[in-house]
Amino acid sequence: MSSRSGLGPLADPQHPEAAAGAPRPTGRGFGRVLVTVYGIFALAATARSVVQIATKFDEAPIAYLLSALAAVIYIVATVALARGDRTSRRVATVAITIELVGVLGVGLLSLVIPHDFPSASVWSGFGSGYGFIPLVLPFVGLWWLRRTR
Amino acid sequence: MTGPFATAIIVVSLLLCCWAVVLVIANRAPGRALLSASAVLELLLVVFLVGGIVQMAGSDRDFARAEFVGYLLACAAVIPVAAWWVRDEKSRAAAGVLAVVFLVLPVLVIRVQQVWAGSVG
Structure with a gap:
């Protein structure tokens, strides 16, 4: 990956660890932009999940629990990407x-059994309610983790 | 709620988004001018927040009040949080972050209006 150190403006010359192989x-x-997008989804998913569980949990408990899981995952990913040390990278x-x-x-379940997923989470319909960004985001996230390795 | 004012916020936000995108393309970090413009937009959003709460207090309609205030608070919070997050980023990535935020803000404002209208729960 050292051959990619010429990333130009997106590389970070102020961080000598990069040169040292770390x-x-x-x-x-x-990563700033990526963490921003993750943070927005953490906020959106958390707020949505809190409202669902507080007001209508009995309507579709499994879907709403998945919704809460999505929220937790986005929060963890946001914080871990923002911290960016070795442990955070693994997390x-x-x-x-x-x-x-x-x-x-x-996404698949919401297509197969739509009545159990009344647009219940950011992941329903592969994130179609959010411009399919939830579908693209994990690929970008994994790419970025590889790229900065 | 407050139609023209909300529309003005959306227009200003989208203009600032274009500005930030231009900076990303030009490979430049945001300068004082964009930061000042962001501060002006933030001022509009604080007025939006206060005005929204005042309007809500004066209304006896049935709508999702907690969500309404939640979206208003989110509107007012995103620019300060983004500014803090890019405080020591000297590359165009700082402009990229602002571009994302200025793109998300109109969505939040539209959600405020939808909740006010009661079309979503």
Whole structure:
């Protein structure tokens, strides 16, 4: 990956760890934008999930629990990507992998049994209610973790 | 609620979004001018928040009041949080973050209006 150190403006010359072979922080450069998008989804998913569980949990408990899981995953991914040390990098990889499985799984379930998923979470319909960004985001997240390794 | 004012916020936000995108393309960090414009937009959003709560207090209609205030608070919070997050980012990534925020703000404002109208619960 050292051959990619010429990332130009998106690379971070102020961080000598990169040159020393240690992973570059995931929260700098393009990572700033990525963490911002993750943060927005953390906020959106958390707020939505709190409202669902507080006001109508009995209508579709499993869907709403998945909704809450999505919220937790986004929060963990946001914080881990923002911190960007070695442990955080591992945590982020796990969280984003779960996110990928979640958006694909819930997306599929919401198509197969739509009555149990009344647009219940950010992952329903592969994130169609959010411009399909939830579907793209885990791929970008995993790519960025590889790229900064 | 407050139609023209909300529309003005949306227009200003989208203009600032274009500005930030131009900076990303030009490979430049946001300068004093964009930050000042962001502060003006933030001022509008604080007025939006206060005005929204005043309007809500003066209304006896049935709508999702907690969500309404939640969206108003989110509107007022995103610019300060984003500014804090890019405080020591000197690259165009700071402009990228602002572009994302200025794109999300109109969505939040539209949600405020939808909740006010009672079309979503």
